[in-house]
Amino acid sequence: MIKVARYHGVELDPNEFRAASTGTVPTAADLSQWAQSGGMWSRAIRVRWSHLLRFEQTGPVVLLFSDGRAALLTGASAERNLIFLTSVDAPDGAEAIAIDELRLSRVWTGEAVLLRPERSFVAADAPFTFRWLMDLVRLETRPLRDIGIASFTLSILTILPPLIVMTVVNKVLQFNSISTLALLSAVIVVVFAYETLLGHARRMIINVVGARLDTKLNLHVFGRLLRLPLDYFERHPAGETLYHLAQVYRIREFLTGKLLSTFLDLMTLCVLIPVMFYINATLAWMVLGCAVLIMLIILAFLAPLRISYQRVVDAETWKSAALGETVVGIKTVKALGLEPQRKALWDERVADAGKARLAFGQLANWPQTLVTPIERAMVLGTMLIGAYLAMNDSTGYMVGSLFAFMMIAQRVAQPLVGLARLVEDYEEVGAAIGEAASVLNRPLESSSNSVGLRPKLVGEIKFSDLTFTYMGTKTPALDRVSFDIPSGSMFGIVGRSGSGKSTIARLLQGINRDYSGFLKLDGVDLKEINLRHLRQGLGVVLQDNFLFRGSIRDNIIAGRQGLTLSDAMRAAHLAGAAEFIERMPNGYDTYIEEGSPNLSGGQRQRLAIARALIHNPTILILDEATSALDPESEAVVSDNLMRIASGRTMIIVSHRLASLTECDQILVVDQGKVLDVAPHSVLLERCGVYRQLWLQQNRHLEGRRGRLAAVPPGMM
Incomplete structure (x- = not known):
């Protein structure tokens, strides 16, 4: 392999x-x-x-x-x-x-x-455009060919009923021919049976093609979504992203519905229009003239409709963003009693969306209003003129021809009008493609899972003159940072808020790679390492960790193949989570609902640590992992830190200095610059910022020591 x-x-x-x-x-x-x-x-x-x-x-x-x-x-x-x-x-x-x-x-x-x-005719990394969608449709060449053959055959069969009616009127009724009537009846039975079976087969194939296209679209969309960088999700509300991606389903319905059916109907037109001219050229030109007039009316309204529909898109995007933000932050909404404010915001967004849709609907109503009389004229007008021509026909065959023409005209009118309206539908779908593309065509995190080196990770990290600036800002988050983390060491990172602590953790995870300088892992530049390989060697625990809906065991294993309950128990024991898991009625099979309401903050955090340890990572990053814990939970995690750190490089980002005292080295950063790197005792003596932070957090201990020292020995 x-x-x-x-x-x-x-x-x-x-x-x-x-x-x-x-x-x-x-x-x-x-x-x-x-x-x-x-x-x-x-x-x-x-x-x-x-x-x-x-x-x-x-x-x-x-x-x-x-x-x-x-x-x-x-x-x-x-x-x-x-x-x-x-x-x-x-x-x-x-x-x-x-x-x-x-x-x-x-x-x-x-x-x-x-x-x-992982490439095909439709490249996985190609931009999401209408051309890309057409390439996706062209991959279904064989079933589309079968559909085309079936549609062409059905088109030929649609000629027979009008011709049979014409023959009945002109031959059977005029000459009282029973034998001709019997023959025509037999032909009608055979044609109807064949048409029924062929129509059933065509619909089945269309359903299969639609399901295949739907599957490919869903897989492509979700695959691209997973490969978007984290900073995209940090800058865009979840509701906005979901609304844009929901437009993919409108695109799918257009491809497998109106677009496919209209092009299939064009095959019918290719057969029926020549027959119309064969029956009566005057009436045929009337039908085509009405169709062209409908097309011109729709084309005239395209530009205003496009502008109006864009307003609908913008309003719906903001409405979805408000809904998604409220759902995601519902705990905060409930805790602070913000229901009236959120409802007022929702009412405003709904009103804006309603106004935009109303304006679009009123504008879209005009072409429909203008087209309706032309559609009626296409059918009824041709009937009246045909009746006039029949009255002045000396041969007597015009009556049967008129019946046949009317039957064919009804079958022709619908595809012609549908073809005209397809242009209007395409404009809306074009807007939907633009919305989906605004998400899917973002720069991806990596070009492929297979790109990059896969070195054996030992855990030695080296920052050399590294500078990094977030997009949209001018002040560097890290400014010419240099320090080393030896393999197997316990390394702490501390600093004031906004000093760049978490930025260092983000760079180590490969979330941001557009830095200058060097960040090397075991001597290899991090930019050259395969992202998937890198993150499989990392274990990361954040301040606020998300637990998936499912059992505790499933959350610890996190879907990794080959891991069992015994692996989950080992990781839980190492993280200090085994004691509360085993007290639960269902143990490791305890079900966690969305938002994990049946777990405390400390329990969630210990499960997150167990999840990070399940695959025995070479490097473990704790990014403010204990800052939100209660003292008891923090004590449990701190007691296990030495066991957790055994045999791996551990990086602890924290503003609580008490949790870093056992670290081999502590990095002090301030405003994106390195102030000092040393053990806790050394930093207390020579680093003013570290000493100030320590005194601020432990002032109560220093005060207590001072009061004890002031008490006379005899009073003790």
């Missing part, structure tokens, strides 16, 4: 292959899942010999043998009925061995793994 991945320019991490730790023979599904987790496209399949002969110009294919071994299929020759295999242990450049079907069948049962980079 690693060889095949390297062939495609991807480096798989053996540590991510969970099946290897179990000691069992990995299956094709295990290998495929490993490749997918490394950022590749992969499928575990079962194929026959005839399929292998088709892999002449493809990349290597992994064949799994029944004895647990594997080989790489590097080529095939259909003419010679041979395939070429290379052992997975063979050195690079080794010559492939030719194998025939008989020899392979003795060791191979048909299992294979296909791999390629």
Whole structure:
């Protein structure tokens, strides 16, 4: 697998292959899942010999043998009925061995793994545009071809009923031909039965294509969302993001609904319009003239409608942002009694959205008003003129032709009007694409999970002359910062609010990479390290940690493959969470609701520490992890710090200096600059800022010592 991945320019991490730790023979599904987790496209399949002969110009294919071994299929020759295999242990450049079907069948049962980079005709990193969506639709070539054939056949069948009616009027009624009537009845039965079955098949295929497009869109949208950088979510309300992404469903409905049905109807027009001109050219020109007039009216209103609809989008975005902010911050709203203020804000946003929608609806009503009489004229007008032509027809065949034309005109009018309105619908969908693109086309956190180095992490960190400035500000958050963190040490970071403590933690996590200077991890620049590999070697505990809906066990394991209840118990014990978990009625199966209302702040924090420790990280970052804890919970966590820090590099960002006294080194930062790095006792003597912070936080202890010293010895 690693060889095949390297062939495609991807480096798989053996540590991510969970099946290897179990000691069992990995299956094709295990290998495929490993490749997918490394950022590749992969499928575990079962194929026959005839399929292998088709892999002449493809990349290597992994064949799994029944004895647990594997080989790489590097080529095939259909003419010679041979395939070429290379052992997975063979050195690079080794010559492939030719194998025939008989020899392979003795060791191979048909299992294979296909791999390629996570790219297709619709590139995963391509901008989200209408062209991208059309490329996505074009991938469904085969079912769309079937739909086209079925639609063309149905279009031909739609000609028969009008022609049959014309024949009945002109032949059967005029000449009283019973035999002709019987023949036409038989034809009608056959045509209706065939049309019913074909229509059913077409609708089934359309449903399948719609489901496939819907699935691909959802996977793409969620994948892009996960790869957006954290600072995007910090700058944009959740409600705004969700509203923009919700427009994807309107786009999907347009693609699989109006767009597809309109283009299918165009096939019907290609068949019916020539028949209309064949029956009566005068009436046919009337129908086409009305359709062109409808198109011109709709085009005239497009620009004003686009401007008006943009106002609707802006108003709805602000409304969704207010709703999302209220839901996310409902605890604060309830605690501070802010319901009236939030309701007033919501009323204002709803009123703005209502006004915008009303204005858009009133403007959109005008083209509909102007188009309606033209639509009626298209049907009724042609009928009246056709009746006039029939009265002046000496041959007597115009009556049947008029009936046939009216039936065809009704089938033609709807697609023509639909084609005209498709332009109007496209404008709205174009706005929806713009809204979704405002989220999906943001710069991604990394180009791919497979990009970057994957060094073995030891935990040695070095900042060298590093400067970092947040977007939209001019003052650097970190200004020419330099310090070292030895591997396996316990390192504290302290400073006043806004001094840059948490910025250091963010840079270590790779959240921000646009810094100058150097940040090296085990001698490798952090910018060159694969983000996924980096974060799998990190354990991070924040001040306010989010617990997912589910059991305590699921939250500790956090969905990581291959981990069991015993792993969760080990991490909980190390974090000091085991004692309260075991007191709960359902223990590790205790269900946590959204917002974890059944847990205290200290319990949530200890679960977060257990979750960070579950995969035994090389580096553990505690970013103000104890600042919101009660004294009892903080004492439990502090008592376990030495056990937690054993064998790993621990970085503790805190404004509580008492939690840093056991650190090997403490970094003091102020206004983005390094003031000093030393142990606690040394900093008290030589660092004025550290000493001032210590005295502020421990003034009560110093006062108590002074009072005790003033008491005479005999009074003690």
